[in-house]
Amino acid sequence: MKRRIEQLEQGSAIEVSIIMPCLNEAETLETCIKKAQWFIKENDLAGEVIIADNGSNDGSQGIARRLNARVVNVPAKGYGSALKGGIEAARGKYIIMGDADDSYDFSNLNPFVKKLRNGYDLVMGNRFKGGIESGAMPFLHRYLGNPVLTGIGKLLFNSPCNDFHCGLRGFRKEAISSLELQTTGMEFASEMVVKATLHKMQITEVPTTLSPDGRSRPPHLNTWRDGWRHLRFLLMYSPRWLFFYPGIFLILAGLLATLSLLPSPKVHSLLYSSTAMTIGFQIVMFALFTKIFGINEGLLPEDRRLNKLFKYLNLETGLISGCVLLVMGTSASIYAFGIWGQNNFGSLNPAETMPIVIPGVTCLALGMQTIFSSFFLSILGLKR
Numbered sequence: 483m484k485r486r487i488e489q490l491e492q493g494s495a496i497e498v499s500i501i502m503p504c505l506n507e508a509e510t511l512e513t514c515i516k517k518a519q520w521f522i523k524e525n526d527l528a529g530e531v532i533i534a535d536n537g538s539n540d541g542s543q544g545i546a547r548r549l550n551a552r553v554v555n556v557p558a559k560g561y562g563s564a565l566k567g568g569i570e571a572a573r574g575k576y577i578i579m580g581d582a583d584d585s586y587d588f589s590n591l592n593p594f595v596k597k598l599r600n601g602y603d604l605v606m607g608n609r610f611k612g613g614i615e616s617g618a619m620p621f622l623h624r625y626l627g628n629p630v631l632t633g634i635g636k637l638l639f640n641s642p643c644n645d646f647h648c649g650l651r652g653f654r655k656e657a658i659s660s661l662e663l664q665t666t667g668m669e670f671a672s673e674m675v676v677k678a679t680l681h682k683m684q685i686t687e688v689p690t691t692l693s694p695d696g697r698s699r700p701p702h703l704n705t706w707r708d709g710w711r712h713l714r715f716l717l718m719y720s721p722r723w724l725f726f727y728p729g730i731f732l733i734l735a736g737l738l739a740t741l742s743l744l745p746s747p748k749v750h751s752l753l754y755s756s757t758a759m760t761i762g763f764q765i766v767m768f769a770l771f772t773k774i775f776g777i778n779e780g781l782l783p784e785d786r787r788l789n790k791l792f793k794y795l796n797l798e799t800g801l802i803s804g805c806v807l808l809v810m811g812t813s814a815s816i817y818a819f820g821i822w823g824q825n826n827f828g829s830l831n832p833a834e835t836m837p838i839v840i841p842g843v844t845c846l847a848l849g850m851q852t853i854f855s856s857f858f859l860s861i862l863g864l865k866r
Contacts, residue, residue: 498529498595499574502582503564508540510584510696515549517588534568562670566663572655580650583695585618593688594652603657603683606643607650607690617694622705631712638720641679647671650690657683662780668708669715676719680783725769732762749836756844763848767855774862800856807849814842
């Protein structure tokens with residue numbers, strides 16, 4: 483009670499908002515609300531329970547109102563939409579979100595509150611450390627889906643989280659609201675972790691127990707559809723791994739292969755290696771396009787290394803580089819044409835001419851790509 487009086491005196495009436503996204507959860511909603519309310523009362527917190535309803539038609543809203551929980555109607559469909567609506571309506575400094583299927587224990591949220599009070603921006607539950615009860619998680623999710631997607635997320639973003647998709651987590655409202663989360667479906671959980679990591683927020687984990695949910699109907703989660711949406715999101719938010727690294731690999735592999743094949747008669751292999759360089763270059767350009775677009779739209783944070791790079795790689799240097807490649811390609815083409823003329827424009831020995839023609843054509847292609855990519859990058863940068 484003392485803490486609650488102090489908060490009221492300081493003008494912060496609500497410290498903790500407990501949000502539950504809801505779509506036809508009448509079977510378990512009452513249990514979840516009562517546990518959350520017990521936790522608030524038992525720990526003498528200034529708190530509230532919010533039900534972010536996503537269009538339930540089974541009486542869930544009535545149950546919530548009867549128990550004096552706040553009901554926030556969110557017409558836009560989707561797990562992420564429901565949570566965004568609840569977060570926007572929350573009045574607490576700290577928010578704890580969790581599923582309303584009774585798979586998480588809302589009466590034991592002290593570890594989250596303590597970490598938040600200690601200054602952390604995002605406190606993730608970890609079901610693999612806290613325990614997964616028998617029947618609580620399908621075999622495919624437990625041993626394939628969650629570990630693989632979490633591993634990919636840690637690799638792509640160097641995230642400290644070891645359970646990307648835990649539905650029970652706490653965070654500072656101000657911190658997460660500043661991320662301007664966009665996704666509306668199940669991948670909302672991944673977006674929160676990824677953006678918090680990219681923005682270098684303070685993130686930690688606490689052990690969380692997962693119990694079998696209390697519903698008689700199947701869960702809303704679709705294993706393959708939602709798994710793909712999570713994977714797709716992780717890839718799209720990492721231009722470095724999706725585009726840059728594969729592009730650099732193709733450029734280097736193609737260049738090394740080209741240099742080794744030039745003195746040999748294997749001209750057909752030379753064509754493949756040169757094509758690899760061309761494709762790799764375009765993929766690297768996609769990485770830059772995506773990165774700048776993401777930063778401009780607020781999807782990705784500023785990148786200091788990229789800003790330093792563009793002090794030297796601007797439109798003018800791109801045009802000069804492109805023109806140099808065009809001159810090299812044109813020179814090689816003229817030289818090859820001269821050899822053809824010396825043979826009275828008749829049949830040629832491929833082993834003699836193709837090591838000149840193929841690099842020449844490659845330089846022409848790379849030159850044109852460099853010039854027009856430089857213009858496009860400059861257009862993207864006009865806003866900046």
